[in-house]
Amino acid sequence: xxxxxxTVETITKLFYPAVSFGDIIKHKQKSxxxxxxxxxxxxxxxxxxxxxxxxxxxxxxxxxxxxTLILPDVxxxxxxxxxxxxxxxxxxxxxxxxxxxxxxxxxxxxGKQNLEFFSTLYGLDKQRTKKRIDELFSMFKxxxxxxxxxxxxxxxxxxxxxxxALLHNPEILLLDEPMKSLDYQSVQSLKQHIKxxxxxxxxxxxxxxxxxEAETLCxxxxxxxxxxxxxxxxxxxxxxxxNLQDASLSDIYQKVTKNV
Amino acid sequence: xFRKIFALLKKDLLIETSYKLSFILNIFxxxxxxxxxxxxxxxxxxxxxxxxxxxxxxxxxxxxxxMAFFSYIGVGxxxxxxxxxxxxxxxxxESLLLTPTRIGIILASMALxxxxxxxxxxxxxxxxxxxxxxxxxxxxxxxxxxxxxxxxIICFSSLGILSASFIIVFKRGNPVAWIIxxxxxxxxxxxxxxxxxxxxLQMLAKLLPITYAIRAMELAVYQNYSLAQLSNEWGALLIxxxxxxxxxxxxxxxxxxxxxxxxxxxxx
Numbered sequence: 001x002x003x004x005x006x007t008v009e010t011i012t013k014l015f016y017p018a019v020s021f022g023d024i025i026k027h028k029q030k031s032x033x034x035x036x037x038x039x040x041x042x043x044x045x046x047x048x049x050x051x052x053x054x055x056x057x058x059x060x061x062x063x064x065x066x067x068t069l070i071l072p073d074v075x076x077x078x079x080x081x082x083x084x085x086x087x088x089x090x091x092x093x094x095x096x097x098x099x100x101x102x103x104x105x106x107x108x109x110x111g112k113q114n115l116e117f118f119s120t121l122y123g124l125d126k127q128r129t130k131k132r133i134d135e136l137f138s139m140f141k142x143x144x145x146x147x148x149x150x151x152x153x154x155x156x157x158x159x160x161x162x163x164x165a166l167l168h169n170p171e172i173l174l175l176d177e178p179m180k181s182l183d184y185q186s187v188q189s190l191k192q193h194i195k196x197x198x199x200x201x202x203x204x205x206x207x208x209x210x211x212x213e214a215e216t217l218c219x220x221x222x223x224x225x226x227x228x229x230x231x232x233x234x235x236x237x238x239x240x241x242x243n244l245q246d247a248s249l250s251d252i253y254q255k256v257t258k259n260v
Numbered sequence: 261x262f263r264k265i266f267a268l269l270k271k272d273l274l275i276e277t278s279y280k281l282s283f284i285l286n287i288f289x290x291x292x293x294x295x296x297x298x299x300x301x302x303x304x305x306x307x308x309x310x311x312x313x314x315x316x317x318x319x320x321x322x323x324x325x326x327m328a329f330f331s332y333i334g335v336g337x338x339x340x341x342x343x344x345x346x347x348x349x350x351x352x353x354e355s356l357l358l359t360p361t362r363i364g365i366i367l368a369s370m371a372l373x374x375x376x377x378x379x380x381x382x383x384x385x386x387x388x389x390x391x392x393x394x395x396x397x398x399x400x401x402x403x404x405x406x407x408x409x410x411x412x413i414i415c416f417s418s419l420g421i422l423s424a425s426f427i428i429v430f431k432r433g434n435p436v437a438w439i440i441x442x443x444x445x446x447x448x449x450x451x452x453x454x455x456x457x458x459x460x461l462q463m464l465a466k467l468l469p470i471t472y473a474i475r476a477m478e479l480a481v482y483q484n485y486s487l488a489q490l491s492n493e494w495g496a497l498l499i500x501x502x503x504x505x506x507x508x509x510x511x512x513x514x515x516x517x518x519x520x521x522x523x524x525x526x527x528x
Contacts (some may be wrong), residue, residue, distance in 0.1 A: 056403025069354055071520045089360040097358055106271065110279040113271075121265035121359035162455065164355075 004042035005203050006066070006172055011039040013061055013227075035061045036072070036227045036241035043172070043205060048198045050218030051207040058227040059207035060100075062176045066205070068095045070101060079172065093122075100130030100177040102157055107150035111160055114149055115167065122168035129167075136163045140193060144169045155186035162193070173197060179213055193218055215249035225257040264361055267370030269376075276377075281469050290384045297323045298393060311453045317479045319452075321395050322478060326450045328385030329477045332378040332409065333416045333444070333470055340420030341427045343370050348427075363516065364509075371417045396525075397481060404480035411497035412473040418504035419469075425508070425515035447476045469500040 013036040036058045039218070043049055053059050064070040066077055068088045077084040079091050105114045112133065119129040137143070141161050152160070158178060165173060179187045196219060198204055208214050214221065215235070222232040231238055231252075238252045239245055245253075277283070301320035315322055336366055347353035356366060389395040423436035445451065447461060448470030454462050465471045476493035479485040487494065 064354075069357060071517065073521075089362075092358060092360040095358075099354070101354075103349075104355045106275060106350065106352060108275045113274060117267050117271045118355065120263055121356070121361045123360065145349060168344060224493065226439050240457060254486070 005080060006064065006205075007078045008042070008062075009040050009076050009078070010076065011062070011065060012029065013058075013065060013070065013072050015061075016062070035230055036065070036228050038222075039075070039227070039229055039231055041142060041222055041229060043203050044201050044220070045171075046198065046201050047083035047219045048194065048204045048206060048217060049220045049222060050214035051205055051222050051224060052209070052211060052214055052249075053207075054209055054257070057209075057224045059209075059224060060176055061100075061227075062224070063176050063205070063207055067095050068092060068205040072124045083129060089178060093168060093241075094170055095172050095174060096168065096170035097174040098158075098161040098165040098176065098178060100158075100161075100180050102154070105149045105160065107148065109149060110146045111144075111149055111152065111156075112118050112146045114160070115164060118164050119167045122169065132169070134165055137167055139196070141189075154181050155183065158186070162190075166197070170202075172203045172205070175204060177208055178206065179208065179210060182237075184196045187213065211250045211253050212248075221249065223253060223256050230256045261365060262458075264365050265369045265372065269373055270525035271375045272369075287384055290381070291388060293327070294385070294388055294393070296322060297411065301467060302510050304394075311455045314455075315453070317395075317478075317482045321389075321482065322453070323451060324385060324393070324395060325478055325481055326373070326474050328382040328389070329409075329412070329474060330450050331385070332375075332412055333379075333473065335442075340370055340417070340424040343373075344424040344427050357516075363513065366502065367421060367512065371413075371420075374417065374420070374426040375413060388446045399484050400481040401484045401486060404485055404490055405477060407487060407494055408473060408476045408480055408490065408497070411494055412469075412477075414496055415469050415473070415501045415504060418501065418508040421508035421512050422504065427513075428515040428519050444468060444470045447471065470498055471473070472496040472500075 004231050012034070014032040015035050016032055018057070018168070022161065039058075039062060051059050052060065061070060063213055065072050066079075066084070068084050068091055071085070077091075077256070079094050082090045084091055105111075106117070109117070115133050116129055116259070122130060140163060142156075142163075144156075144161065149160070152190055158180075162175070162178065165175075175194070182190065191213070194204060206214065206218060220232070220234055221238060223230045223238075231241055233241065235249060235252075238256075239247055244252055244255060271441045298320050301318055301323075304319065306318040306320065308316065312319060312322055344353070344482065347356065386397065390391040390397055419436060419440070423440070426436060447454070447457070448468055450470070454471060454475075457465065472493040476485075476490045476497075477491075479490060
């Protein structure tokens with residue numbers, strides 16, 4: 001625990017369903033939905049941690065809460081010596097979030113224009129921006145004509161989301177369903193990139209519902225179900241905890257979440 | 261800080277210029293709009309009526325200037341809400357807020373963009389007025405006009421930010437925009453001097469900053485009024501600004517915090 005780069009302590013988050021009255025959207029206070037309940041864990045530097053859960057388990061909410069886009073109702077998040085809520089700007093400099101939202105780039109701009117824009121907002125000057133984009137393009141083997149973002153394939157958009165998250169060279173990378181809707185080859189290439197990033201010392205928290213993919217990629221696993229952590233640890237620790245010797249991660253996941 | 265503001269402005273410019281037809285239609289729209297008022301004025305033989313005596317110009321000249329000036333007001337208010345809503349619908353609001361950029365910088369860039377856009381719009385009105393309709397702007401008191409313009413921009417940008425706060429929380433329902441769209445045109449003296457209206461409506465009009473802004477600008481441009489002569493008007497705009505600046509920034513911060521609590525930053 002002392003070695004951890006990111007600590008999440010007893011995070012609880014309730015959401016209130018939205019109801020619309022004509023043009024106005026109100027959130028019903030009485031029918032709260034628990035998105036996260038008492039979530040605590042820490043990340044070890046340089047490791048890939050898989051955040052596993054079904055759709056609606058609370059993975060995206062947790063990633064957005066860590067990256068300060070959502071405020072928790074209870075609990076606190078610490079990254080290095082910085083606390084979310086009081087040192088948000090420092091935390092944003094240490095984090096890179098690659099969301100699975102396609103709608104997070106300016107589609108009327110080209111890919112490069114998007115990256116240059118976000119790079120400036122991350123505080124990089126013109127020279128460093130150019131150097132960094134060249135580095136990342138070469139790392140992701142992107143050799144293409146600069147075209148408007150809306151013309152890119154799903155795989156290319158996903159790569160750009162990852163590149164944007166890496167522009168400011170953050171120590172922690174949060175990946176939300178990075179393999180979603182990608183073909184087999186793109187998945188293999190992306191997995192390779194994620195491993196390379198981990199080898200360069202990046203701490204990665206990868207949210208996914210694709211358990212077999214996570215098993216081949218991650219060092220540590222956090223199983224989230226209905227907003228609560230059911231189990232966490234390495235594969236051998238999980239096998240021990242669940243008394244499932246030689247079991248695959250999928251078997252363990254099924255037992256833990258009772259999703260048989 | 262300036263590099264970030266410049267990057268935000270450049271992004272807006274690139275997006276705006278990617279819609280080429282909209283740019284041409286905007287100029288053509290202003291021309292058609294002016295023609296309507298030109299012919300209305302012609303129907304009444306371009307007379308300077310009782311209500312326009314104070315400004316010393318015919319109806320067409322009055323409307324042209326108020327519309328040119330209204331660009332700053334309309335754009336100041338409309339653009340903030342439009343831009344925030346665009347960022348919500350494009351899903352880029354979260355991406356912007358993920359970067360370590362102060363909210364003040366994002367708002368300042370929006371205000372600057374609005375200013376550039378409104379100036380461009382106002383220039384179309386003034387150029388068409390001067391060169392096509394031969395309206396005389398040479399009598400203008402530029403210092404008074406400049407001060408009134410500055411106070412108007414501050415005042416209405418604050419209202420714009422206040423309006424954007426509603427968009428962040430309520431997504432579509434926006435009482436500030438409703439008041440501006442429905443009441444300011446009627447009560448603010450954009451299309452006619454407020455003296456045309458009955459006394460109780462004139463009293464209501466005096467509660468709106470636009471009334472002071474339009475009147476002061478007409479008098480500064482057409483009657484060469486000095487700042488001393490316009491002290492009531494710029495004094496009122498100053499008071500509105502002093503109240504609205506902290507109110508708008510406070511409400512925007514509150515709205516963002518509320519949206520982060522609801523997890524609804526990119527909902528629309």
